Amino acid sequence: GNSVTQMEGPVTLSEEAFLTINCTYTATGYPSLFWYVQYPGEGLQLLLKATKADDKGSNKGFEATYRKETTSFHLEKGSVQVSDSAVYFCALSHKLSFGAGTTVTVRA
Amino acid sequence: NAGVTQTPKFQVLKTGQSMTLQCAQDMNHEYMSWYRQDPGMGLRLIHYSVGAGITDQGEVPNGYNVSRSTTEDFPLRLLSAAPSQTSVYFCASGWINSPLHFGNGTRLTVT
Numbered sequence: 778g779n780s781v782t783q784m785e786g787p788v789t790l791s792e793e794a795f796l797t798i799n800c801t802y803t804a805t806g807y808p809s810l811f812w813y814v815q816y817p818g819e820g821l822q823l824l825l826k827a828t829k830a831d832d833k834g835s836n837k838g839f840e841a842t843y844r845k846e847t848t849s850f851h852l853e854k855g856s857v858q859v860s861d862s863a864v865y866f867c868a869l870s871h872k873l874s875f876g877a878g879t880t881v882t883v884r885a
Numbered sequence: 886n887a888g889v890t891q892t893p894k895f896q897v898l899k900t901g902q903s904m905t906l907q908c909a910q911d912m913n914h915e916y917m918s919w920y921r922q923d924p925g926m927g928l929r930l931i932h933y934s935v936g937a938g939i940t941d942q943g944e945v946p947n948g949y950n951v952s953r954s955t956t957e958d959f960p961l962r963l964l965s966a967a968p969s970q971t972s973v974y975f976c977a978s979g980w981i982n983s984p985l986h987f988g989n990g991t992r993l994t995v996t
Binding site: 783809811820821873875877 | 889918920925926927928930975977982983984985987988989990
């Protein structure tokens with residue numbers, strides 16, 4: 778079946794550090810891939826998406842590239858800020874399978 | 886823009902009580918779904934609907950009922966609440982295979 782495996786957290790970083798959250802998936806066909814972000818006390822918001830192999834999604838300094846050969850969609854940001862503290866979810870279309878979420882805390 | 890509206894925001898129930906969590910969207914989305922979020926388990930799909938009159942089970946449907954009589958509304962019913970249903974519940978809507986729009990969640994405690 779379709780599933781998403783996401784790097785476990787929590788992750789704690791200092792401001793301006795580099796962030797990577799790994800995500801791999803299993804799916805039949807050609808799914809779309811998403812990263813969602815959940816700020817404290819809120820619902821999930823779409824952060825970025827990619828709909829086909831080699832697509833790069835980007836938003837707010839975050840990037841992720843759809844790699845069909847490695848079935849991966851890793852999230853990266855070059856210089857994190859305190860405001861990036863949140864829970865990040867990788868997700869797969871086809872009934873929207875979600876990873877378990879990675880809690881990221883950025884310290885000033 | 887209202888988007889996806891969930892009510893109530895918080896609810897405390899006693900074991901065995903019933904209640905309905907409301908979800909409404911004003912974007913004419915065909916797809917609506919309910920998730921529960923528990924620590925360390927991410928989001929798990931309870932039920933979903935691909936259009937009015939059509940519903941299907943997700944990963945954890947036991948103890949929950951849904952109906953979709955209109956495009957806008959997708960209520961989630963707990964017939965006899967159990968402590969294991971203590972969780973945060975999210976409703977979401979969207980177009981099939983497109984990103985979802987989420988409500989702000991309902992925090993439910995069953996004692």
